[in-house]
Amino acid sequence: MAIALTGCAYQATPLKVMPPVAMQQPAAPDPHWDGLAEKVARHVQAGLAVAPDQPVTVRAENSSPFSRALLSMLKTHLLALGVPVSEGHALMEVRLETQVLPYHGKTAAYPRNGSGEGVKDGTEVLVNTSLTQGGRYLSRTSDLYYIEGADAALYLPAAPVYGKTIQVVGP
Template identity: 25%
Template sequence: MALKTAMALAAGLVLSGCAARYTPTPLAANFPTTKQAKLQAAYHWGVVSNSIEKRLVAQLKKSPPRPVFINEPADSNAFQRALVTQLTTSLVNDGYVVTRTPAGSLKIDLDIQAVTFAADRPQYRPIGERTALPGGVSMAELSPTPMSDEDAMNAGWDPYDLNNAQFAPGQTPKTEIIVTLSVSDQYRYLARTTSAYYVADSDRELYGVLEQDAELTKLTRTFKVRGDM
């Protein structure tokens, strides 16, 4: 008994020595696993618009009904224009009066913030191999490491089956957008909703992200010449 107690105390001392009580900065830790939709088609824009409209309507019902005016940015991109059009359709179909001028109406403002993160961010997806069970049932055994689509097919795993098709193929996009819609009058906000989505890096221009010309970003030098030539 004394030996077990001594071993337990020794183990406790070792474990306590592995974790410092004080550090100069917080330790970097991952968030719990979540899913974020990736926009890859115009149909997805309609899904986003319908989702936003339902959340806005739920909040607008808390106030007396009033006409609404959607304030479309003058320099809107393709995604913003489509979102305004689809949002107008959804609101009209739900019985709301959508005016063409702002006078006397609640104003709906649309803000799209495109964010570019570092490329090649890791993503740990539950990929595995099938194992046959009695009665014609199969199960998927999780693999400890991520597997590419090519490796999965070589191992006899269909990366596009029902168990795996929920995950977007390819690497984690570096481009994300934050979509915020606000409903307000001249005094206060009455409703507000914010959501975030991945977008394909090849579609960045549709969301207003313009790539800089590499030639224009190069450093240049200006020489000042004095005297007669």
């Protein structure tokens, strides 16, 4: 008598959850930030058509975790595209400006849940990228992204630290 045993294998792999269908692209930490940096780098590269071999200095206007990460990833993408990046002063400058825009209880114009209804809670972040040479704008882009309220602190500048340094003199 032969008994055949069959077993069920259980694999603890989490299911992939797709983001909600939206007209406005969300900006979530990690993969979205890198995609945004790549998009900005391509805009900068297109703006450099007038002087493709000129090195650029890249700086951010605020010190939020988002701005610091975007600045770092942007430098990486610019270098990957063959754009020379300078740590010192260069004639061409790429400047990132970010601004957090809360809804203040009003309904946003961008449907986020696929129902066609606007979102009542949440925050947006405005990302402006400017390419300048000698104080003259060569290109500028402005992108607006929806962010979850829980992630808003990642987009805010670090709070200033106030203190006083006291010199201690020994005997």
